[in-house]
Amino acid sequence: MPFxxxxxxxxxxxxxSIGPFAIRWxxxxxxxxxxxxxxxxxxxxxxxxxxGGPAPLTATDFDDFVLWVTLGIILGxxxxxxxxxxxxxxxEHPLEVFQxxxxxxxFHGGFIGCVLAVVLxxxxxxxSILSLGDLTxxxxxxxxxxxxxxxxxxxxxxxxxxxxxxxxxFPHAGPLPRHPSQxxxxxLEGLVLGVVLWFCMRAGALKRPxxxxxxxxxxxxxxxxxxxFFREPDPQLGFLWGGLTMGMLLxxxxxxxxxxxxxxxxxxxxxxxxx
Numbered sequence: 239m240p241f242x243x244x245x246x247x248x249x250x251x252x253x254x255s256i257g258p259f260a261i262r263w264x265x266x267x268x269x270x271x272x273x274x275x276x277x278x279x280x281x282x283x284x285x286x287x288x289x290g291g292p293a294p295l296t297a298t299d300f301d302d303f304v305l306w307v308t309l310g311i312i313l314g315x316x317x318x319x320x321x322x323x324x325x326x327x328x329x330e331h332p333l334e335v336f337q338x339x340x341x342x343x344x345f346h347g348g349f350i351g352c353v354l355a356v357v358l359x360x361x362x363x364x365x366s367i368l369s370l371g372d373l374t375x376x377x378x379x380x381x382x383x384x385x386x387x388x389x390x391x392x393x394x395x396x397x398x399x400x401x402x403x404x405x406x407x408f409p410h411a412g413p414l415p416r417h418p419s420q421x422x423x424x425x426l427e428g429l430v431l432g433v434v435l436w437f438c439m440r441a442g443a444l445k446r447p448x449x450x451x452x453x454x455x456x457x458x459x460x461x462x463x464x465x466x467f468f469r470e471p472d473p474q475l476g477f478l479w480g481g482l483t484m485g486m487l488l489x490x491x492x493x494x495x496x497x498x499x500x501x502x503x504x505x506x507x508x509x510x511x512x513x
Contacts, residue, residue, distance in 0.1 A: 249391040267388035271381030295365040310355030318347010346488040368447030375454035383428025390420035419469040426461035449503035455496025459489040
């Protein structure tokens, strides 16, 4: 155990409490992520230079899509957590499935929910499924950043034991110092990936529908697999085959799908060439 250990900040997971009602940091991160992602996507749509001309959908289209993707994130994320991470527990306690305030969301489930929302909404509007998906993935990095910070504030999803100088003793993780792996994930999955996608879009990625989707899927999978080496596996699952974790296993098919999207996007001609 290191001589010096950073103390875990004494965050209250409840931001505001009014009688029986409480606003938690976890819920606020989802709300802020959706609102900031909405604003960011509108800015991307309005920047014709990124598309080589008018975007294949309007800001109004995305305004109407926000409710769809919000439902996709929540329903998909919760369903994914129930099925991938703790099915036995929820079979015994089915009413807890609806207790979202207790935490328990799966990124991979939320991603599937977003895919369904994109496909259904785009078909109902007659707009490009791939271009809407590109915008959703680009904006989604903001939600990932804020969501992982909320995990840190809640003192959940902590890292493996470590003696690095910045290791922390988390309130509910025992006496040993651990990696603040939530912050690693916030940095890689949210900030770094978001910046990479921004530069790719400036280089013309939005002109090839589906390319940003592929880059996001590959980039997230790489970042998640790296962070899983520092993150403590979920206690009900532990380590799986060969020391792998559920997060790693779920990221492999996502990565392969991402490479397929990239290959397909690069074979198609660009939407427009700049004048």
